[in-house]
Amino acid sequence: MACELSIAASVIAVATLAYSSSKTLYQTISAIYDTPEILVHLKTDVETLYETIHSLQQELEKKDTNAALSDAQKSNLREIMPTLQACHIACDEFNSKIDRLMRRSKDGQTSWRDRLKLQFQEKEIGGFQARLASYKSTLAIALDFATLKTASENLDVTKGLETKIEEATTLLTGQIQGLQIGLQAILDASSESGELVQANPQCQLTEAQQSEVLHAIEQQTVALSHCYRACMAVFKETTKATGHDYKYVKASKEARLLMGDLGNVEGGALHTFRNIEVDGGWVVAGNMAGESAKDFFK
Numbered sequence: 001m002a003c004e005l006s007i008a009a010s011v012i013a014v015a016t017l018a019y020s021s022s023k024t025l026y027q028t029i030s031a032i033y034d035t036p037e038i039l040v041h042l043k044t045d046v047e048t049l050y051e052t053i054h055s056l057q058q059e060l061e062k063k064d065t066n067a068a069l070s071d072a073q074k075s076n077l078r079e080i081m082p083t084l085q086a087c088h089i090a091c092d093e094f095n096s097k098i099d100r101l102m103r104r105s106k107d108g109q110t111s112w113r114d115r116l117k118l119q120f121q122e123k124e125i126g127g128f129q130a131r132l133a134s135y136k137s138t139l140a141i142a143l144d145f146a147t148l149k150t151a152s153e154n155l156d157v158t159k160g161l162e163t164k165i166e167e168a169t170t171l172l173t174g175q176i177q178g179l180q181i182g183l184q185a186i187l188d189a190s191s192e193s194g195e196l197v198q199a200n201p202q203c204q205l206t207e208a209q210q211s212e213v214l215h216a217i218e219q220q221t222v223a224l225s226h227c228y229r230a231c232m233a234v235f236k237e238t239t240k241a242t243g244h245d246y247k248y249v250k251a252s253k254e255a256r257l258l259m260g261d262l263g264n265v266e267g268g269a270l271h272t273f274r275n276i277e278v279d280g281g282w283v284v285a286g287n288m289a290g291e292s293a294k295d296f297f298k
């Protein structure tokens with residue numbers, strides 16, 4: 001798609017699906033007049049999600065040519081396409097789940113049986129909410145980055161964006177690690193129960209369910225990994241203006257370290273250097289000309 005259309009147009013096409021799915025889910029929850037408490041916060045999160053997607057669509061429609069986007073912005077947009085697709089699928093699936101859970105409720109009123117079923121689904125709803133939080137934060141960063149003309153035009157705005165990236169990547173890293181732990185636990189349990197499955201055919205259903213869970217975990221890990229790379233594509237660009245914080249660096253023996261920029265960097269990034277130890281090595285903290293770097297690393 002990206003070869004035939006601009007990257008902006010490609011993202012807009014996927015965002016249209018994600019917007020429709022998330023708004024439909026919001027409307028489904030809103031139609032429950034006596035909304036159970038477990039869904040109240042979710043409804044707010046879904047509303048913020050589809051509003052963010054809509055704002056991103058509008059911004060990209062203004063820049064619907066590759067020439068209007070920097071290389072870093074294009075890289076970020078390529079990574080958020082899978083995120084938008086994941087939003088579309090997740091919201092559609094959860095909307096169908098609510099329809100199944102609420103099939104006894106009528107005229108917006110929740111039957112006591114359906115309300116009880118929702119309470120039993122509390123952990124699953126919480127997990128879905130956490131997924132949406134990751135998607136939402138990634139898309140909000142993409143929106144901010146799409147509206148940023150240059151990273152150096154307003155350092156306060158750029159630093160604020162970096163703070164959002166740090167918060168988002170911390171959340172993403174934690175979720176990915178949690179999924180990996182869960183995946184390993186399922187694999188270990190499946191290996192240990194192999195003999196039981198052979199001895200008891202009734203365990204075959206459990207095995208099939210485990211396979212479905214493993215697939216879901218893998219798909220979610222892929223989606224979160226794209227979120228992480230999308231954030232890092234923005235971070236790589238913003239640090240050109242805000243600089244890096246070099247700390248707890250130790251150079252010893254024959255070590256040669258360059259901390260800073262190679263050559264003259266437009267915008268004049270301000271790097272900070274803290275707790276640098278040099279014991280027999282060579283360290284340059286700051287900018288170094290290309291020709292000098294060749295001699296330095298010989």
